[in-house]
Amino acid sequence: MRNASGTRERDLAGKLGISEAELIAAFTGYGTTRLAASPDRIMPAIETLGEVMALTRNPSAVHEKVGRYDNFHAGDHAAMVLAEDIDLRIFPRHWVHAFAVEKETDAGMRRSVQVFDAAGDAVHKVFLRSGSDLAAWDRLVGALATGETAQTLDVVDRVPAEAPKADPARRETLQKEWRRLTDTHQFLRLCSKLKMNRLGAYRIAGAPFVRALDPGSVSPMLEAVRDAGIEVMLFVGNRGCIQIHSGPVETLKPMGPWQNILDPGFNLHLRADHVAEVWAVEKPTQRGPAVSVEAFDQDGALIFQVFGVGKEGRDSRPAWGRIVEGLRGRADLEAAQ
Known part of the structure; x- marks a missing residue:
């Protein structure tokens, strides 16, 4: 606005x-x-x-x-909107x-x-x-309408992004429990149990669970998705809401530091220069491996995640997996593992 x-x-x-x-x-x-x-x-x-x-x-x-908007599911900790085009995860607090x-x-x-x-x-x-x-x-x-007429607002200090948090001494436990995952949503609970967070766990997990990618791989990844004509799930969120696009990527238009997706019904505006780390991640699920590409900024905050879409009769996950395998790695982070 x-x-x-x-x-x-x-x-x-x-x-x-x-x-x-x-x-x-x-x-x-x-x-x-x-x-x-x-x-x-x-x-x-x-x-x-x-x-x-x-x-x-x-x-x-x-x-x-x-x-x-349709199909709203209320919840004290987490709520959802599960409509055909509007797909949200909401954190009411x-x-x-x-x-x-x-x-x-x-x-x-x-x-x-x-x-x-x-x-x-x-x-x-x-x-x-x-x-x-x-x-x-x-x-x-x-x-x-609440009826409040004050033109001032009480706000609190912004909570900074949590820095990467890991315990290398618990790496084997992380790997053992990672293999036992049956749903991607179990991953953050695992991190919490081990006193880690998402990026910290990625930094120590190693192969075959994660692979550090070149930060410049984001645009080639989007271009490959576009060229292959496959469908992906693209997540962008903050502490209070995550919004998901499920479908193809058709029109890419870089403008200065921005990489833009400009499709009918879906736009993404990404500050490519904010991307500091990118990880290819594989988590086991009951439906097979969930492969994602996840980007983080210099403070360790998650910028976006991309997964392949698995639909009966139109499963983009194998093609998505090949795209991820072809992305260039980042040698310094891989060596640190």
């Missing part, structure tokens, strides 16, 4: 030394309405809007999907501030629901499109 000068709100907030949520809140009563932030209330209301654009980002990647924003642009009025965490960083945004239901929008704002 841009202001009148064409600067994105997030960038303008940074220049002002405040969070994006504080900047949005400053316009309360002038296009901004404070909303209840609970996904249990927001998601059912968004389902009534029809076709919208969902946006989830972190400092290095912006993931945009067009579709309809980070949904702290929410706003309905109406902003006049050169293209007309732009309406959005914007959710932020306790530090005022964006967690998830929903933008109405030309075919969205405006009557449903009015009902959403009326039902979720």
